[in-house]
Amino acid sequence: MEIQSCVSILNEWDIVAARQLGRNVAKELGFGTVDQARITTAISELARNIYLYAGEGQLCIDRLNENGKAGLRIIALDKGPGIPDIRKVMEDGFSTSGGLGAGLPGVRRLMDDFNIDSNPGEGTDIRATKWLR
Amino acid sequence: MYNKITAHIEDHREELERLWKEQLTSDTDARIIDIMPEHIFESTSSEFFDIILLNLKDKDREYKEKLQSFSDKVVRLGWPVALVVKGLREFVHTVQENLVQYGSIDKEREGDYLELLDKWMTPISNEIIQTYAETWEKTVSLQKMALQELSAPLIPVMEQISVMPLVGTIDTERARLVMENLLDGVVSHRSEVVLIDITGVPVVDTMVAHHIIQAAEAVHLVGAKCMLVGIRPEIAQTIVNLGIDLDKFITTSTMKKGVELALEMTGRKIVELEG
Amino acid sequence: MRIPILKLNDCLLISIQWELDDQTALEFQEDLLKRIHETNARGVVIDITSIDFIDSFIAKVLGDVINMSRLMGAKVVITGIQPAVAITLIELGIRLDDVMTALDLEKGLEKLQQELGD
Structure with a gap:
């Protein structure tokens, strides 16, 4: 059973919208304050990546219910330039934007499951899930 | 049949x-x-x-x-x-x-x-x-449930000073709980210094040390100081042998020394009453 | 909407009351540096009690503004970081090691007075 809500990421304000959506869904599902902060932060990182690197894309929030376990999945999709070396972007401190380089490895630490799919020239598909304990 | x-x-x-x-x-x-x-x-x-x-x-x-x-x-x-x-x-x-x-x-x-x-x-x-x-x-x-209950109480021992005794093995799940209790407690008791006592932790490996370091860093972020007390000789040995860097930490061997140090850090000391 | 910066003796007080978007964060950085220049402030307290999350971008803006302020001769104390925010920052891998922190505005000002030596 999945219910999906999406936000198109076109400008900086959409990052805020995506965060708000995620925070509301997390609250609704009954995540605690710490997990809410983790989820909101992860969404912010992923949405900003779309805005910075792909220019436009979509950020979706799935409500999951698998084998009686509830969870929230963030899906970040874009048709941007893609990531040539995934291993490299998953290293702490690697940054092409002059940021802190905490983005993707940070998101992986904040969430329970993390999966990234990317082909140069085709775009990027990142999925990150947090389960309700 | x-x-x-x-x-x-x-x-x-x-x-x-x-x-x-x-x-x-x-x-x-x-x-x-x-x-x-x-x-x-x-x-x-x-x-x-x-x-x-x-x-x-x-x-x-x-x-x-x-x-x-x-x-x-x-x-x-x-x-x-x-x-x-x-x-x-x-x-x-x-x-x-x-x-x-x-x-x-x-x-x-x-x-x-x-x-x-x-x-x-x-x-x-x-x-x-x-x-x-x-x-x-x-x-x-x-x-x-029982394990969670005994997991990590934060005890406010006196004004501005709290103690969190850790007992037993620290796994990722417990580390999360410890961290949350620690930070919530520090903020709600308005503690300046919090002492984490690891006398009851049997093994300190890189994973446990990592969790403790993270907890101390988080305590710093919310605006308090973290002290690690109860470091037994064998724990000191493993920490150094594993190359774990606790330099940024204030550490003491006993709770007694820790409390004295914490009092000093908050500008107080214990004096004997003259009889 | 710009974040108001208040002056108290030789300190500046900022209380961030709502969720920071990127634009506001960058404007805040500019405004604060300008105010430090105008007022010759020696200390700054930024209270973020109401902020319920900080991502790497906002962390970077905050870290930068602290370093920039330091260059201009003003010490910065961040106060009121919520437990949930502290945990996410640590998990993100962001360390604000050399940043001064305090539990709340009051303690932040106290710390600043101590640091400034009066």
Whole structure:
């Protein structure tokens, strides 16, 4: 059973919208304050990546219910330039934007499951899930 | 066919029971039987035998109640599930052999009898295994809750100073809980210094150290200071040998020193009253 | 909407009351540096009690503004970081090691007075 809500990421304000959506869904599902902060932060990182690197894309929030376990999945999709070396972007401190380089490895630490799919020239598909304990 | 079996079992009940028990004790891991007092094993296995018989005789209601209370009983007595399953299998075996031995059944129809006996046994073993599984699940979840309860209390010992004693192994799950309790406690008690006591942590490996370092960094972020106390000699050794860097930390060997230091950091000290 | 910056003696007080978007964060950085220049402030307290999350971008803006302020001769104390925010920052891998922190505005000001030596 999945219910999906999406936000198109076109400008900086959409990052805020995506965060708000995620925070509301997390609250609704009954995540605690710490997990809410983790989820909101992860969404912010992923949405900003779309805005910075792909220019436009979509950020979706799935409500999951698998084998009686509830969870929230963030899906970040874009048709941007893609990531040539995934291993490299998953290293702490690697940054092409002059940021802190905490983005993707940070998101992986904040969430329970993390999966990234990317082909140069085709775009990027990142999925990150947090389960309700 | 069915009547033949029950009649045979009833006629040879004592012999069968004896054979069955022999089989059970001879093959089973001696340790399992050893830890059980003999009379308990005797009476329980007789009861077990009765249950199986009742099932065969198809006294439905009585049987169901008895089976329920029996499964509860074996679980409570701590019969290993392997022994129970084995008991059921051996029963089929013993009866089958006995039937053949007395010539109560024809050789060529042996397979049919075996199948019939097996069919009778299945609900019994299902019920018992079910009871075991339920009991285990309940125990596990209770223990998990109990573990969480004793996990990580933050104790405000005096104004601006709190203590969090850690006892037992720190895994990722507990580390999260420790971190949350620590930070919530520091903020709600408005503590300036918080002492994490690791006297009761048996092993400090890189993973545990990592969690503790993270906790200390988070404490710094919310605006307090973190001190690590209760570092035993062997813990100091492993920390240095593993190359874990705790330089940024204030660490002391005992809680006493830690409290004194914490008082100093908050601009106070203990003085003796002049009598 | 710009974040108000208050002056108290030789300190500047900022209380961030709502969720920071990127634009506001960058404007805040500019405004604060301008105010430090105008007022010759020696200390700054930024209270973020109401902020319920900080991502790497906002963390970077905050870290930068602290370093920039330091260059201009003003010490910065961040106060009121919520437990949930602290945990996410640590998990993100962001360390604000050399940043001064305090539990709340009051303690932040106290710390600043101590640091400034008066």
